[in-house]
Amino acid sequence: MGFENKKGGGIVMLSLQQKIALQQKLSPQQIQYQKLLQLNTLALEQRIKTELELNPILEETTEEELSLDQLEEESDGQEDITLDEEEENYNNREDEFDIEDFMNDTEYEYEFDRLNRSQDEEKFYPIAQQRRSLRDSLIEQLHMLDLTEEEMILGENIIGALDKDGYFKEDLEKFVNDLKLFEQIDVDLKKAEKVLKLIQTLDPPGLGARNLQECLLVQIRNSSFDPYYSYIAEKILENHFDDFVNKRYDNIQKNLNLSKETLKTAISIIQKLNPKPGEGNIDAEEVNQITPDFIIEKVDDNYIVTLNDKSVPSVTISKTYLEMLESKKRKRKISEREKETHKFLREKFESAKWFIASLQQRRNTLLKIMQSILEKQYEFFENGPKYLKPMIYKDIADEIGMDISTISRVVNGKYVQSPQGIHELKYFFSEGLSTDSGDEISNKHIKELIKEICENEPKDNPYSDDKIASILQEKGIHIARRTVAKYREQLKIPIARLRKKL
Structure with a gap:
């Protein structure tokens, strides 16, 4: 198929193509x-x-x-x-009526309300003001940013998906796809990443981070500590995070060519950061009735x-x-x-x-x-x-x-x-592990056992995490010391030294 281009004298060819595609629409x-x-x-x-x-x-x-x-x-x-x-x-009739005639029957509605309203309902009873959650504060701050309507909706959904510690544990790409499917909001992944980064800088900084490293990095970059030591702390978190977590300070000192005093100051700054910026504050569930x-x-x-x-x-x-x-x-x-x-x-x-x-x-x-x-x-x-x-x-x-x-x-x-x-x-859903007897046991059950062990331990000589892990292994539950420590922290049980009583 073609036609002649009179100005140039050539032939321009047009092609028709058929394309079959499957789309999921609700x-x-x-x-x-x-x-x-x-x-x-x-x-x-x-x-x-x-x-x-x-x-x-x-x-x-x-x-x-x-x-x-x-x-x-x-x-x-x-x-x-x-x-x-x-x-x-049809012959014209005089009994036409407009939609307002039956949508705004205020006389009837008022009479119905008046007859069914008790005197008690007309009294005013002041109630205590509901405490605003950190999530509400974040949404309020979000609305002060210069964002498009689609980005604003995405931001509100991200804030709504933060866990109790303030972390965003969802897969961002899947999150964006779900928003497109169910809310008809189309935001590309690059813009979504930008919105997430903006949320991370809201007050308090670090909320919306996807892991501990990102959370601490956001906080150090938005801190008011000494610029030099903040820079050292950022480099430690950015390039030597594994060494920092495992307290391999010698490796950090050697790789960054730092003095012991400089390293100590930088580490102390990192330890002042909040690893759980939303803990206890992200929702007001504890203070509001459920x-x-x-x-x-x-x-x-x-x-x-x-x-x-x-x-x-x-x-x-x-x-x-x-x-x-x-x-x-x-x-x-x-x-x-x-x-x-x-x-x-x-x-x-x-x-x-x-x-x-x-x-x-x-x-x-x-x-x-x-x-x-x-x-x-x-x-x-x-x-x-x-x-x-x-x-x-x-x-x-x-x-x-x-x-x-x-x-x-x-x-x-x-x-x-x-x-x-x-x-x-959500409480009823948890991962599990197999015991020596072949039974499946929930990690929430393991937490209850750890709590029970700590309650019954000798008060003058509390069990260490290694000892608790050994007791659980005797029960047929094979669990690492690090996992015991994680569950103990989630239960807000302090370390053995702080549990000791005279």
């Missing part, structure tokens, strides 16, 4: 369902209230409740009006799982609006304004149906996952933390036939109240 309903899955009970309550304000078709459930099945039947029975055909046989999303109760010999969603409004489709849609279907001809009204109502009706279906699907999914966790960790709920079994997301995903990402969304930020106390769902 429907609006799937995206809405995935977002609802991530919400805990309090956030879901607010989300439903927002939807009630945005969609006039939705209303809180009354005694005359409509089920989703009824909605499907009624909607299936409503055929789309062929507006252009009906116009030909509302469990699930309640597990023991009735006779069985455990019953229920969703703690009594405060969550139940929603349904307004019968008034359904009747409006039905009345328009029976009309032989309608005006242009009624066309727009009908289109608006149909869109809101479909949106309401999707929302109610997503809520029901969310409820079923949450109960299914919690029930599976209960079955796999039955001994924990029966006998306590020492009987917690190793379990990963894949175990639950395979059990109920769902994707691992779905399990992750349900588990994140949700709590369960049981006879063993209130626990975050």
Whole structure:
């Protein structure tokens, strides 16, 4: 295929190509369902209230409740009006009404509220101000930076993914891909790296680091220590981190050609840095009340799982609006304004149906996952933390036939109240190791054993980490001294010397 170029006299050739490509796309309903899955009970309550304000078709459930099945039947029975055909046989009528006539029925709403409002509700009861978490402070600082809307959303998601110590342990590339898939936010990896680096410099610096080395480097580069010793400390962390961690100070002194006094000063600066900048502050969970999303109760010999969603409004489709849609279907001809009204109502009706279906699907999914966790960790709920079994997301995903990402969304930020106390769902997931007997044991179980050993040790001669490791090995649990030290620190148990009592 070609044509003649009259100016140049040549022939320009055009080619047509066909290309087949597979793309993974989620429907609006799937995206809405995935977002609802991530919400805990309090956030879901607010989300439903927002939807009630945005969609006039939705209303809180009354005694005359409509089920989703009824909605499907009624909607299936409503055929789309062929507006252009009906116009030909329609005679102008005087009973036209505008959408505002039924969207702003303020007189009825006011009377209903007045009759159902008690005197107690009109009283003002001051409550203690909620403490702001470090995460809230980071988001506030983030909004003061010069970022695009996409970068801002990415930054908020990164801050939301920080662990309890303030570290960002996610794979950044996968994180960006998930954001593109579920939030329709497309930010390339280079920009994402820039946003992460900016978050690391917020106050306090070091938050958002992916490992200890990066955390300390960010802090030393944003510190106010003596410039010379800060430079030496940075070189130690940057090029000799392994020697520093293992206290091979002779190697550092030799490689950097430092005097003993200079090395000592630089090391003392590093030791003043915070290895866990978000510890105890990243969330305000310790000072704010936790509302469990699930309640597990023991009735006779069985455990019953229920969703703690009594405060969550139940929603349904307004019968008034359904009747409006039905009345328009029976009309032989309608005006242009009624066309727009009908289109608006149909869109809101479909949106309401999707929302109610997503809520029901969310409820079923949450109960299914919690029930599976209960079955796999039955001994924990029966006998306590020492009987917690190793379990990963894949175990639950395979059990109920769902994707691992779905399990992750349900588990994140949700709590369960049981006879063993209130626990975050993440608590039930842990890696494990095999004992000499061939049984799998959870690392949380090992922590409980270490705690128990320290509580029962001689107070005048506490056990060292080596001794604790030997005791565990006698029980058939082979664990390194370094791992014992790590678990002991996580339990906030001091070293043996500081545990000694006279």
